[in-house]
Amino acid sequence: MPKVLLVEDNEINRDMLCRRLIRRGFEIMIAVDGAEGIKMAQSSQPDLILMDMSLPIVDGWEATRQIKALPMTQHIPIIALTAHAMSGDRDRCIEAGCDEYDTKPIEFARLLNKIEVLLEPIT
Amino acid sequence: MDSANKTHLQQIIQQTQTIVQAITSGQPWDHCLSPISDHSADSDILQLQDSLQALLQTVVEQNRRHLKASQELQEAKDLAEAGSRAKSQFLANMSHELRTPMNAILGYSEMLMEDALEASNLSWHRDLSRINTSGQHLLGLINDILDLSKIEAGKMELYLEQFDLQEMIDEVVMTIQPLLNKQGNQLTVHRDPALTTVFADLTKVRQILFNLLSNATKFTDRGTILLTLEQEAQTQSLCIRLTDTGTGMTPEQMENLFEAFSQADSTTHRRYGGTGLGLAITRYFCEMMGGSISVTSQPGQGTTFTVYLPSEVRETPLPELITFDRLALPKTFKEGEIPCKVLVIDDDPTFQELMQRFLSQEGFEIISASNATEAIQLAKEISPDVITLDVMMPQQDGWSVLMQLKSDPILSEIPVLMLTMVDNKGMGYALGAADCFMKPLNRKQISEAVRKYCRTHRSDSMNVPVAAL
Numbered sequence: 001m002p003k004v005l006l007v008e009d010n011e012i013n014r015d016m017l018c019r020r021l022i023r024r025g026f027e028i029m030i031a032v033d034g035a036e037g038i039k040m041a042q043s044s045q046p047d048l049i050l051m052d053m054s055l056p057i058v059d060g061w062e063a064t065r066q067i068k069a070l071p072m073t074q075h076i077p078i079i080a081l082t083a084h085a086m087s088g089d090r091d092r093c094i095e096a097g098c099d100e101y102d103t104k105p106i107e108f109a110r111l112l113n114k115i116e117v118l119l120e121p122i123t
Numbered sequence: 124m125d126s127a128n129k130t131h132l133q134q135i136i137q138q139t140q141t142i143v144q145a146i147t148s149g150q151p152w153d154h155c156l157s158p159i160s161d162h163s164a165d166s167d168i169l170q171l172q173d174s175l176q177a178l179l180q181t182v183v184e185q186n187r188r189h190l191k192a193s194q195e196l197q198e199a200k201d202l203a204e205a206g207s208r209a210k211s212q213f214l215a216n217m218s219h220e221l222r223t224p225m226n227a228i229l230g231y232s233e234m235l236m237e238d239a240l241e242a243s244n245l246s247w248h249r250d251l252s253r254i255n256t257s258g259q260h261l262l263g264l265i266n267d268i269l270d271l272s273k274i275e276a277g278k279m280e281l282y283l284e285q286f287d288l289q290e291m292i293d294e295v296v297m298t299i300q301p302l303l304n305k306q307g308n309q310l311t312v313h314r315d316p317a318l319t320t321v322f323a324d325l326t327k328v329r330q331i332l333f334n335l336l337s338n339a340t341k342f343t344d345r346g347t348i349l350l351t352l353e354q355e356a357q358t359q360s361l362c363i364r365l366t367d368t369g370t371g372m373t374p375e376q377m378e379n380l381f382e383a384f385s386q387a388d389s390t391t392h393r394r395y396g397g398t399g400l401g402l403a404i405t406r407y408f409c410e411m412m413g414g415s416i417s418v419t420s421q422p423g424q425g426t427t428f429t430v431y432l433p434s435e436v437r438e439t440p441l442p443e444l445i446t447f448d449r450l451a452l453p454k455t456f457k458e459g460e461i462p463c464k465v466l467v468i469d470d471d472p473t474f475q476e477l478m479q480r481f482l483s484q485e486g487f488e489i490i491s492a493s494n495a496t497e498a499i500q501l502a503k504e505i506s507p508d509v510i511t512l513d514v515m516m517p518q519q520d521g522w523s524v525l526m527q528l529k530s531d532p533i534l535s536e537i538p539v540l541m542l543t544m545v546d547n548k549g550m551g552y553a554l555g556a557a558d559c560f561m562k563p564l565n566r567k568q569i570s571e572a573v574r575k576y577c578r579t580h581r582s583d584s585m586n587v588p589v590a591a592l
Contacts, residue, residue, distance in 0.1 A: 010223065016230040023237070054219070083222040090282065105226035105262060108233060 002119050003027045005046035007037035007063065008081075009055050013104070017050070020108060034058030038066050041073045048118055053082040053093065061096040068097035077118040081106065128165045135172055142179070147527050149496045149519060154183050186523075193520040200515065200544065214272050221265050228258045267400040274407050281411060283436055286325045288318050288361075292352070295329055299336045307345040308367075310336075315353045321361055323436040327408040331416075334401045335365045335428050342426070343369030354434065360414070363430040372420040380418060381406040412436040462488040463577040466507035468498040468524065469542070470516040478511065485570050487577075495519040499527060502534050508577040511569075512556075514543040522554060529555040538576035540569070 004026045008014040018028045029044050031037040034055040041049060049067070053060035060080060067073045080093035083104040093101045100114050124132070138156050145152035156176050159169060232255040239248035273279045296312065303310050321328070339348045346368035353362045372380070381402050409416045414432035465487045467478045475491040482489050490505055492498035494516065502510065510528065514521035521541060528534045538557035542564065551559040557576050560569055 012227045013223070013230075016227060016234065020230065020234055023234075083219045083226070104222050105229045108230070 001025060001027045002048065003029065003044070003046040004115070005029045005031060005037065005040055005044065005049045007031045007034065007049065007055065007060070008052040009033055010052070013052075017106065024112065034060060034063035037063045041067045041076060042070065045073075046076060048115060049076055049078045050115075051078050051080055051098070053080055061092065064093075064096040064098055079111075079114055079118065124165070127161060127163070128168055131159050131161065131164055131168050131172075134159075135168070135175065139175060146182075147530060148499065149527070154179060189520065189523060193515065196515055196544075197517070210272075214269065214278075218269050221269075222262075225258060225262050225265070229255060229262070232258060267404060270404050271400050274404070279407070279411065281324045281436070282326065283322060283324055285320050285322050288321050288352070289314065291325065291329055292332070292350075295332045295336065299333065299340065302337055302340050303348070306340050306343060308340050308343050309347045310340075311347065311349050313349065313351040318352055318354045318361065321432070321434050321436075323412055323432060324408075327412065328432070331405050331408050331430060332363065334405045335363075335430070338401060339365055339367040339369065339426070339428075343367045346425070355431075358431075359434050361432045361434050363432070364427060365429075366425065366427040368425040371422045371424050371426055372418075373422050377418060377420060381416070462486060463509065463573070463581075464488045464490065464505055464507040465573055465577075466498065466502055466505065466510045467491045468493075468495075468510060468516075468521070469513040470494065471513070474513070481566060482570065482573065485574075487573060495524045495527070498524060499531075499534070502528065502537065503531075506533075507537060508580045509573050510537055510539045511573070512539050512541055514541060514547075522550065525551075525554050525556060536580070538580055540572055540576065 004021060006014060006018055006021070006028055008017065008030075009032050014030060014032070018030060021028050029040060029046060031040045035057045037049070037051065037055070038058065040046075051060045051064060055063065058066075060082075064078055064080070067076065067078065077099040078097065079100040079102060080096075080098040081102055081104055082093065090101045099118060102111055102114060135156065138153075142152050144150075156172060156179070159172055232251050236248055236251045236255065239245070239251055270279070292312065292314070296310065299310075336348070336350070348368075349364075349366045351362075351364040351366075353364075354360075355362050406416050409430055409432065412432055413436055414430060416428065416430045418426060418428050420426040463486075465482055467475055467482075467489055469475050469478070469491070470493050472493070475493070479489045479491065490501060490507065492501050495518065498510075498512075501507075512521045512524060512528075516524075521543075525539055525541065528537070528539060535555070539555070541551045541556045541559040542562055543551075543559060544562050548559045558572055560572070
């Protein structure tokens with residue numbers, strides 16, 4: 001069962017995404033801010049990280065940079081989730097080290113597809 | 124006339140000449156003529172002296188009003204620019220704020236739809252899917268409005284990448300299928316097998332296709348829709364043609380079709396809904412990528428939309444604004460040709476640079492001046508073929524520079540194109556401008572005007588072959 005770390009501060013979004021992913025057979029771990037996200041990426045070694053970008057304490061861009069800089073976590077694929085969808089957002093996410101990018105509101109089928117593609121080398 | 128009166132007259136003439144010279148060269152000048160205290164002076168001469176003094180007062184008063192008006196304009200411009208920045212920031216925030224609740228509405232309703240299906244509760248499933256569809260509709264409207272605001276704020280950007288066109292079409296067709304089924308429409312896709320990958324903005328091409336397809340199926344009832352994709356080898360472009368057998372449009376209805384907030388008429392809105400932004404956005408996206416869109420239609424017979432896009436899109440300037448064209452190369456000259464000289468008078472260095480880059484690509488030689496004194500001096504030194512003159516400049520505004528140019532016997536022949544933020548053609552023509560253009564400038568219009576007046580000026584003044592004409 002693939003392990004996914006969901007880093008998201010909005011409670012409703014977190015609850016929804018987490019339950020929908022559990023239904024599809026994923027094991028979900030949760031972090032509510034960027035700092036917790038970095039810690040949990042190291043301690044629980046997920047197969048993939050879903051990272052909201054506007055996070056408290058440490059934002060998603062910085063959290064991604066730190067995770068991608070650590071030898072023990074840099075291999076973990078990260079999908080950035082952002083509600084901005086303004087010009088330059090995608091570039092900024094990829095620059096920070098994200099492997100993929102998706103916009104909110106989430107199109108669940110499209111997100112699942114992206115998760116599967118990134119998990120392929122593992123499963 | 125006795126010698127005393129002759130001296131008075133000469134004094135008046137000399138003072139007047141000094142003042143005219145000072146005004147023309149932008150130097151400070153004395154507002155009063157020296158009074159004639161001689162009581163035996165000729166009454167006509169005294170009358171002349173008084174009239175000239177009155178004229179000077181009027182000029183001073185006019186100048187003062189002018190200065191005040193241009194200061195007010197500058198303040199209004201600053202305010203407008205601050206407002207525009209605030210609007211962009213508001214948009215970025217709004218985009219986030221509006222999408223976050225939509226995320227929950229769409230996500231939870233989808234989850235509950237899955238639950239309802241599992242429990243075989245079909246009536247719940249139907250109601251929930253109505254919530255979901257309405258949510259998606261609302262999201263579509265929000266996205267359209269945000270897109271249009273981004274376009275208006277000049278914040279829409281291109282992300283160019285290589286992608287598989289066939290794959291994208293499959294994806295769009297799959298997304299549109301429920302809408303087609305609902306209206307009982309049959310979609311046929313004709314693809315050119317030679318078409319594989321294109322280099323363009325994937326999201327925007329997808330949105331163009333989606334907008335046109337959803338439009339076609341909205342206005343077609345139990346009909347057929349034909350989507351044709353062809354590679355046009357000659358023009359290196361991709362042609363997307365979409366023909367439906369729907370309600371069609373009259374020429375009047377087609378007139379404003381690609382304008383924002385316009386639909387065929389208000390009954391259309393009541394019957395079919397929508398914001399009336401889809402086609403305006405579609406047209407803008409086509410033009411942004413260097414392509415075009417056109418339409419033909421017969422009421423009751425159906426409609427055909429044709430989109431042309433370059434197979435390899437390049438970063439090009441936006442259609443309405445002057446921006447730096449990175450790919451165009453300066454034109455080269457043949458021997459014996461003298462490039463047209465254009466004097467650009469504008470206090471804004473960014474604008475000077477834009478004009479420099481853009482007009483030199485068109486083969487003109489550009490010299491820039493950033494204030495009145497410099498401009499007049501340069502005009503005399505280089506005798507340009509055309510002058511472009513910004514109205515809004517600190518110290519001395521464009522109108523007074525125009526007056527100076529037109530009052531100089533050597534410079535008055537040079538055609539002057541006024542560039543203004545406000546529509547004030549009447550004033551421009553009255554003061555002797557050749558033409559007036561509103562900022563932001565239309566590139567094509569301004570380059571054509573420069574070319575036209577260059578040619579007129581050359582043929583009037585000298586017999587030299589002109590480059591870039």
